[in-house]
Amino acid sequence: MSLRVLVGVKRVIDYAVKVRVRPDKMGVVTDGVKHSMNPFDEIAVEEAVRLKEKKIAKEIVAVSCGPAKCQETLRTALAMGVDRGIHVDIPDADFEKVQPYHISKLLAKLAQEEGIDLLILGKQAIDDDCNQTGQMTAAHLDWAQGTFASEITVDDGRLKVLREVDGGLETIKVKMPAVVTADLRLNEPRYATLPNIMKAKKKPIAKKTAADLGVDLAPRIEILSVNDPPVREAGQKVESVEDLVTKLKDAGVI
Amino acid sequence: MAMALCNKLRPLVQNLPKISWNQRKLLISPTVPARAAAAVRCISIDPAAGLTEEQKSFQSVALNFAKQEMAPYMRQWDEEEIFPVDILRKAGSLGFGGIVVGEDVGGSGLTRLDSSVIFEALSQGCVSTTAYMSIHNMCCWMVDEFGNSNQRHAVLPALCSMEKLASYCLTEPGSGSDAGSLSTTARRDGDHYILNGSKAFISGGGDTDVYVMMVRTGEPGPRGISCVMVEKGSPGLSFGKKEKKMGWNSQPTRMVIMEDCRIPVSNRLSEEGMGFQIAMKGLNGGRLSIASCSLGAAQASIEAARDHLKVRKQFGKTLEKFQYLQFRLAEMASELVASRLMVRNAARALQDGSPDAVPLCAMAKLITTQRCSWICNEALQMFGGYGYLKDYPVQQYLRDIRVHEILEGTSEVMRLLISRDLLQE
Numbered sequence: 001m002s003l004r005v006l007v008g009v010k011r012v013i014d015y016a017v018k019v020r021v022r023p024d025k026m027g028v029v030t031d032g033v034k035h036s037m038n039p040f041d042e043i044a045v046e047e048a049v050r051l052k053e054k055k056i057a058k059e060i061v062a063v064s065c066g067p068a069k070c071q072e073t074l075r076t077a078l079a080m081g082v083d084r085g086i087h088v089d090i091p092d093a094d095f096e097k098v099q100p101y102h103i104s105k106l107l108a109k110l111a112q113e114e115g116i117d118l119l120i121l122g123k124q125a126i127d128d129d130c131n132q133t134g135q136m137t138a139a140h141l142d143w144a145q146g147t148f149a150s151e152i153t154v155d156d157g158r159l160k161v162l163r164e165v166d167g168g169l170e171t172i173k174v175k176m177p178a179v180v181t182a183d184l185r186l187n188e189p190r191y192a193t194l195p196n197i198m199k200a201k202k203k204p205i206a207k208k209t210a211a212d213l214g215v216d217l218a219p220r221i222e223i224l225s226v227n228d229p230p231v232r233e234a235g236q237k238v239e240s241v242e243d244l245v246t247k248l249k250d251a252g253v254i
Numbered sequence: 255m256a257m258a259l260c261n262k263l264r265p266l267v268q269n270l271p272k273i274s275w276n277q278r279k280l281l282i283s284p285t286v287p288a289r290a291a292a293a294v295r296c297i298s299i300d301p302a303a304g305l306t307e308e309q310k311s312f313q314s315v316a317l318n319f320a321k322q323e324m325a326p327y328m329r330q331w332d333e334e335e336i337f338p339v340d341i342l343r344k345a346g347s348l349g350f351g352g353i354v355v356g357e358d359v360g361g362s363g364l365t366r367l368d369s370s371v372i373f374e375a376l377s378q379g380c381v382s383t384t385a386y387m388s389i390h391n392m393c394c395w396m397v398d399e400f401g402n403s404n405q406r407h408a409v410l411p412a413l414c415s416m417e418k419l420a421s422y423c424l425t426e427p428g429s430g431s432d433a434g435s436l437s438t439t440a441r442r443d444g445d446h447y448i449l450n451g452s453k454a455f456i457s458g459g460g461d462t463d464v465y466v467m468m469v470r471t472g473e474p475g476p477r478g479i480s481c482v483m484v485e486k487g488s489p490g491l492s493f494g495k496k497e498k499k500m501g502w503n504s505q506p507t508r509m510v511i512m513e514d515c516r517i518p519v520s521n522r523l524s525e526e527g528m529g530f531q532i533a534m535k536g537l538n539g540g541r542l543s544i545a546s547c548s549l550g551a552a553q554a555s556i557e558a559a560r561d562h563l564k565v566r567k568q569f570g571k572t573l574e575k576f577q578y579l580q581f582r583l584a585e586m587a588s589e590l591v592a593s594r595l596m597v598r599n600a601a602r603a604l605q606d607g608s609p610d611a612v613p614l615c616a617m618a619k620l621i622t623t624q625r626c627s628w629i630c631n632e633a634l635q636m637f638g639g640y641g642y643l644k645d646y647p648v649q650q651y652l653r654d655i656r657v658h659e660i661l662e663g664t665s666e667v668m669r670l671l672i673s674r675d676l677l678q679e
Contacts, residue, residue, distance in 0.1 A: 015258070032297055036314075072307065079311060188257060191319060194349030194362040197311045 001154060002058035003117040003176070005048045007082065008107055009041040009064045011073040012127040025225045027096065028127075037073045040122025042080075044182040046189040047152060048120050049081035056154050057118070059083050063110055065103055067092045071205060078200035079192035085205040086110065090217065097219040100128075102210070104136035109213040111141060116177060118159070123148055123181040134181035144174035147181040258322055296560065299587050301374055301553060301594065309371055312364070315348065316372045320379025320550075328380035331504035332650055335496075337461055338383055338504060339419075342390075346416025350376070350387060352394040354539070359406050360414035361398065366539060366601040370546040374594075377550025381654035382504040384550065388543030389457050393420035393466040396536045400481065400524040409464060409483065422540070423453040423467040423484075423510055424533050430454075431667050433468075434476035434530060438512060440469040445519050447471070447482060449490070449512035455661070459508035460493035462486065466536075467510075468529045479529035483521045490515030501653035538604055538612060540662045541619040545597045548626035548658050551651035552590050555633035558648055559583065562637055579636060586629045593622040613675040620668035623658040630655060 013019060014034040022029050037045075051057035062077035064070035065088040074085035088106055090098060111119055124131035138145035146152070146161030153160045155173065163170045164183050174180075192200075210217050238244045248254045297303075302310050323341055331338055345351065353369040355361025369391070376384040394413050398406060412418040429436045438451025449469055456465075465484040472478035484491060494509030523532060560583065563574040573579050600618040603611040630652040634641035641648050659665050 072310075075307070075311065076314075191348050192311070192315050193347065194312060194315070194353070194364065195357070197308065197315065198362075200311075201308060 001056045001157075003051065003056060004115055005051060005057045005060045005118045005120060006107070006111055006114060006116040007041070007044050007048045007060060007062045007077065008103075008119070008121040008133070009045060009062050009073050009077050010038045010122070010125050010127075011035050011064060011066060011070050012038045012125055015039060015126055021226055021228050025227060026223060027226055035069070035072075037076050038122050038125045038127075040124060040126070040182050040184070042122075042189040043184070043186050044120040044122050045077050045080050045082060046187045047149075047180075047182055049190070050187065051118075051152075052081065061086060061114060061116075063088065063107065065098070065106055066090050066095050074205050075197075075200050076192065078203045078205075079197045080190060081196070082203075084203055086208060087205050088208050088210065088213070090210060094217055097223075098217055099219065099221055100130045100132035100136055101220055102215060102217050103133050104140055105215045106210060106213055107133070107137045108140035109215060110208075111137070111177070113213075118176060119143075119179045121179065121181050123183050134179050138179040141177070141179070144176075144178040145180070146172055146174050146178060148183040149180050150183050150185040152180060152186070258318070296557075296587070299553065299556060299590055301371070301549075304598075305371065309368060312368055313371050313375050316350070316375035317378065319345065319348065319350075320376045320384075324376070324379025324383060328383075328504070328647065328650065329644065331380060331383065332501070332654075333503075333644070335503045335506070337458075337506055339461075341383065342387065342416045342419065345376075345387060346414065349414075351390065351416040352398070352410065352414030353391055355391075355394045355398045355410060355414055356406075359398065359410035361394070361410065362414075366542060366605040367598055369539075370542055370597055370601045373543050373546040374550040374553070374597075377547040378554040380504060381547050381551045381651060382502040385502060385544065385547045385654075385658075386457055386505040388540065388547060389422050390416070390420050390462075391543065392536050392540040393422050393464065395539060396466055396481070396532055397483070397523065399535070400528070400532050404520070405483070405523065413464065418463040419458055419461070420464040420466060421456050421458040421462040421510070422536065423456050423459075423465050425454050425456075426452060427454045427509075431664055433533065434479070435474075436468060436470060436479065438467070438469045440471045440480065440482065442471070442519070443516075446516050447519060447522070449482075449484070449515040449517065451512055452494075453510040455497070455507055456510045457502070457505050457507055459506065459510050460496070461506050465491075465510060466523075468533045471526045471529075476530035477527050479533075480526045481523045481529040481532040482517060483523065484512075484515065484517050485521075488515055488517055500656060501650070502657055537662055538615045541615045541668075542597060542601055542604065544658045544662050545593070545619045545622040548623045548655045549590070549594050549597060551655045552586075552593070552626035552629040555630045555648050555651050556583070556586050556590060558646075559586070559633035559636040562640075566638075573636070582632060582636070586632055589625045589629055593618075593625045596621055610675070613672045616663070616668040616671040619658075619663065620665050620672070623655065624665060627652070627655055627659065 014036045017034055020029045048060045052060055060082045061084055062074055062082040063086040064073050070087055074087060078085055121134045134147055148164045149161045150164045151162035159174045159176060159178055161172050302313060349362040352361035353364050353372060357363040373384055373388050397409055413420055424433055426436050440447040440449050463486050467482055467484050468479050469482055470478050471480040490513045492511045497507040563579055564572055566573045596618040600614040603614045634648045634652055637646060637648060640646050
């Protein structure tokens with residue numbers, strides 16, 4: 001097989017950072033805060049690279065949408081083994097208001113332009129936890145989708161996807177072209193090696209804009225406010241089960 | 255990165271993993287919210303400052319490797335004196351085995367500055383293991399720089415991947431700072447040298463494969479010294495008992511003993527009489543790496559102390575509100591940045607082959623190793639009684655970096671080199 005694979009990578013606030021709400025309560029502080037590739041996207045990149053190593057994929061392209069700093073994220077993907085990158089340049093101010101709806105349109109257009117057979121995305125981004133982009137992109141393209149994948153195998157020219165769903169595990173077979181979203185247990189992403197980081201410098205990153213791809217970035221959702229979750233209150237210790245039941249009744253819980 | 259996230263989530267699905275220092279801290283001080291043991295906002299001490307995008311990538315890989323593969327085990331390696339060969343091999347596969355060695359023999363072909371950045375990052379995971387890696391790297395560089403084509407191709411590929419490990423053998427029971435007076439002899443016998451003598455305090459000794467050794471082939475003094483490679487298993491090569499040390503416990507330290515040890519003459523690097531120069535040139539880079547390891551320990555200690563000051567309360571407020579501690583933290587941060595600049599400046603000088611490289615490397619090691627020991631000590635003090643417990647890592651950083659003021663040239667020898675430059679005619 002010689003699939004052409006497109007992988008989406010998003011630059012998000014690093015998972016280990018303690019996020020703080022901005023004083024204007026319209027978002028979180030991102031200035032000077034450590035960012036890295038969305039962990040689920042790392043898993044997606046790793047899966048694509050493994051497909052290439054198994055000679056199932058012929059070429060892997062990574063795409064990232066956002067301001068110039070996204071190129072760092074693309075370089076990380078290139079250092080993991082992706083062949084080339086596409087940066088859809090969206091300035092900071094606009095990017096704040098961009099939603100999965102817009103990203104899915106951008107990805108759909110790129111997938112068509114690049115003649116992609118398989119689009120692998122992380123199942124969700126750890127900053128907004130939307131879990132929508134993969135599904136929306138498949139809808140725009142009218143492609144099959146295998147979401148929450150914890151295993152992908154090629155079976156008879158089709159893709160067998162093992163999905164982690166609420167009820168347990170589900171195996172489906174999808175015809176390509178298809179969209180797959182990566183879940184936690186799909187694989188363990190590799191570290192980039194020093195030689196690969198050096199090689200990544202020479203790999204090309206093409207630049208595009210939303211206008212080039214004919215996508216309107218006007219927001220469909222307006223953020224009203226962003227607040228800290230309520231401060232956790234101290235619990236109460238009770239002496240007996242009767243006490244507990246009384247307290248629960250008083251609180252209107254039972 | 256994804257792997258660390260996977261590791262955090264896995265307990266929900268499977269058995270609890272081995273408890274790391276971070277997790278233990280969460281159990282001991284439950285007032286600490288789940289994600290507080292986190293990355294720091296402190297921009298002034300950010301080790302990424304002033305680096306190119308590429309260098310930041312190297313640093314990022316090294317830091318992730320340190321946090322995921324080394325930090326969770328650094329305590330166990332120290333307490334049980336485990337030499338983590340599997341982790342070294344993993345590091346080798348990422349290109350950390352021969353960082354400045356030529357790419358044609360499996361090295362990564364990077365600069366001294368890249369190397370310093372990498373060791374500083376790895377050191378946050380485990381100083382002792384990183385320090386061993388730096389010694390291994392030093393040996394690889396010596397073979398790369400002074401070996402002939404046959405030697406380079408025969409020995410370096412396996413060393414760069416860390417499939418085989420190296421040790422640096424200069425010091426003897428009777429010659430430490432006075433290295434030029436070493437007494438291990440190498441007598442020529444046809445196509446072989448017969449070695450007699452012993453080397454002391456050899457890092458990795460007994461568990462490594464290639465010993466880059468300075469031996470006396472000629473007249474007394476530095477000019478009679480040559481550099482040879484001795485392979486483990488050579489007839490007449492044996493090792494002393496494993497030393498018990500204050501720190502650096504994840505690497506074995508033993509005496510290396512040669513009793514009519516026979517090695518081929520083709521194992522000699524460069525010409526007879528070049529050994530002392532080779533040893534000293536190797537040490538210039540080694541000193542930068544050791545200083546870089548001290549930087550990493552100091553960085554981790556400052557971050558740990560900072561987090562502690564925000565959490566620990568006494569006299570009705572968190573420790574961060576006390577001006578004494580605020581000022582002390584500021585001093586620690588300033589000393590760290592000053593030291594880091596000295597190391598990176600010396601790295602550039604060494605890379606460029608500039609004439610001030612030797613005294614600059616000496617200055618960098620002198621200042622950095624002392625200041626970082628001070629920083630770790632102050633950080634330990636800020637932890638109060640907890641700092642003294644092995645449950646908390648600052649005591650290990652402190653113990654591990656203490657020896658950096660001694661080996662690869664004591665602070666006193668550093669002063670010697672610097673004053674020589676200042677006073678020579």
